[in-house]
Amino acid sequence: MNNNNETTYDVVVIGGGIQGAGVAQAAQAAGYSTLILEKTDWAAGTSSKSSKLIHGGLRYLESGELSLVQEGLQERALLLKNAPELVHSNWFYLPIYKHSNYHSWQIHSGLTLYWMLSGFHEESKFEVVPESQWGELDGLETKDLQKVYRYHDAQTDDAKLTAAVIQSAVSLGAETCCPAEFIKAEKTEDGYRVCYKTSPDKNSTQTKDENSVSCRFLVNAGGPWVNHVASAISPPPRSIEVDLVQGAHLILDKKISDQCFYLESPTDNRAVFVSPWYDKTLLGTTETLFEGNPEDASPTEQERQYLLDVLASHFPEYDGNVCGEMAGLRVLPSGRQKHYHRSREVRLITDQPRRPHYLGIYGGKLTGYRATAEKVVKEIGETLGVPENWVDTKTLPLTVPTT
Ligand SMILES: Cc1cc2nc3c(=O)[nH]c(=O)nc-3n(C[C@H](O)[C@H](O)[C@H](O)COP(=O)(O)OP(=O)(O)OC[C@H]3O[C@@H](n4cnc5c(N)ncnc54)[C@H](O)[C@@H]3O)c2cc1C
Numbered sequence: 001m002n003n004n005n006e007t008t009y010d011v012v013v014i015g016g017g018i019q020g021a022g023v024a025q026a027a028q029a030a031g032y033s034t035l036i037l038e039k040t041d042w043a044a045g046t047s048s049k050s051s052k053l054i055h056g057g058l059r060y061l062e063s064g065e066l067s068l069v070q071e072g073l074q075e076r077a078l079l080l081k082n083a084p085e086l087v088h089s090n091w092f093y094l095p096i097y098k099h100s101n102y103h104s105w106q107i108h109s110g111l112t113l114y115w116m117l118s119g120f121h122e123e124s125k126f127e128v129v130p131e132s133q134w135g136e137l138d139g140l141e142t143k144d145l146q147k148v149y150r151y152h153d154a155q156t157d158d159a160k161l162t163a164a165v166i167q168s169a170v171s172l173g174a175e176t177c178c179p180a181e182f183i184k185a186e187k188t189e190d191g192y193r194v195c196y197k198t199s200p201d202k203n204s205t206q207t208k209d210e211n212s213v214s215c216r217f218l219v220n221a222g223g224p225w226v227n228h229v230a231s232a233i234s235p236p237p238r239s240i241e242v243d244l245v246q247g248a249h250l251i252l253d254k255k256i257s258d259q260c261f262y263l264e265s266p267t268d269n270r271a272v273f274v275s276p277w278y279d280k281t282l283l284g285t286t287e288t289l290f291e292g293n294p295e296d297a298s299p300t301e302q303e304r305q306y307l308l309d310v311l312a313s314h315f316p317e318y319d320g321n322v323c324g325e326m327a328g329l330r331v332l333p334s335g336r337q338k339h340y341h342r343s344r345e346v347r348l349i350t351d352q353p354r355r356p357h358y359l360g361i362y363g364g365k366l367t368g369y370r371a372t373a374e375k376v377v378k379e380i381g382e383t384l385g386v387p388e389n390w391v392d393t394k395t396l397p398l399t400v401p402t403t
Pocket of ligand 1: 014015016017018019020037038039040041042043044045046047048049050051052053054055180181182183221222223224225229245246247248285286327328329330361363364365366367368
């Protein structure tokens with residue numbers, strides 16, 4: 001309690017996507033009393049609308065983001081070990097056609113580098129699929145097909161993974177409040193005073209209660225809302241300009257394959273994945289500049305057509321139908337470069353360079369959430385000091401959420 005009889009936490013986290021969940025888990029594991037606030041539901045934002053891959057990101061090799069790829073591969077290995085019920089390895093098939101943008105030697109070099117960056121992990125081994133087996137590739141177009149590689153990567157259920165990390169944070173002693181909408185925060189002598197509104201449940205029409213707590217460190221994990229959240233903090237903390245780039249997925253009612261396919265769009269050479277999603281198929285994704293309220297993100301007609309064209313050009317005989325769709329928003333540094341080539345590295349922005357009391361998380365990957373949280377906790381430690389007894393999140397198991 002502080003002088004106003006408000007509860008004081010070491011850390012308050014705003015946003016219950018994968019990044020906020022990861023920080024709540026890591027901060028509590030490090031010994032800081034932690035509260036996480038989520039306005040809608042765990043993983044209600046981007047963290048339930050990703051491509052659901054736990055990977056280093058083969059395509060990021062092209063833009064030279066080697067450390068991002070290496071970190072992703074290390075986190076993949078940890079998740080396969082710590083969360084076997086939630087993350088599983090799968091084959092990814094990568095076909096190369098006569099008209100493909102990449103030659104097979106380029107793919108071969110990329111996959112070799114991917115394997116090296118994984119520390120020659122068994123999970124990253126790759127091979128060429130013999131031509132005699134092309135007919136068993138679930139209807140993949142074989143006209144003009146020159147070579148097919150297959151390599152291992154991993155898949156998850158992103159919303160369940162987020163809920164599992166929240167469950168782990170709670171088991172360590174973190175407090176959660178959901179639905180709880182962050183309204184504003186004001187700087188105090190030794191941290192922030194945070195105001196938020198709660199309602200009994202997310203569908204409730206009852207008036208929301210206003211609450212306030214104090215914290216010594218405030219973490220903004222608002223995802224696409226990160227700058228909206230930052231703008232409600234006084235004085236305004238440092239922030240960076242971002243573009244929100246929409247990625248759409250379609251859900252197809254018939255499963256194409258138990259394995260994944262890494263395809264090249266015939267129109268712009270972007271990577272598009274076809275992967276099993278329970279008894280259905282997930283097809284995505286796109287990159288469309290988004291302007292407006294993040295709540296309103298939804299696939300456009302152009303995105304639907306783009307994805308269906310990629311599907312038709314690779315699986316011409318597929319006769320399933322679209323039975324669902326979703327769109328998530330990437331938080332990318334604003335700039336002139338094409339979205340596809342912009343850095344996927346996470347950026348951590350603090351209110352001051354030394355002994356900060358606030359940190360905003362910009363961008364990042366689902367796969368790298370734990371590593372990001374570790375970096376955030378390091379920043380927290382700069383200000384709050386490092387508690388004596390802390391638990392390394394590398395060792396924490398994650399299990400299927402019970403609620
Ligand atoms: C199309 C697409 C595909 C992707 N595919 C992959 C992939 O396959 N693998 C991978 O590793 N990464 C992938 N990513 C990246 C990954 O999904 C994101 O980096 C990650 O989900 C972002 O998590 P987050 O917690 O930052 O944001 P979010 O999940 O959006 O969480 C932010 C949360 O903050 C809450 N919030 C906002 N304002 C408030 C407020 N005022 N009060 C309280 N709560 C608030 C929101 O409700 C939301 O739940 C993909 C991204 C996209 C867009």
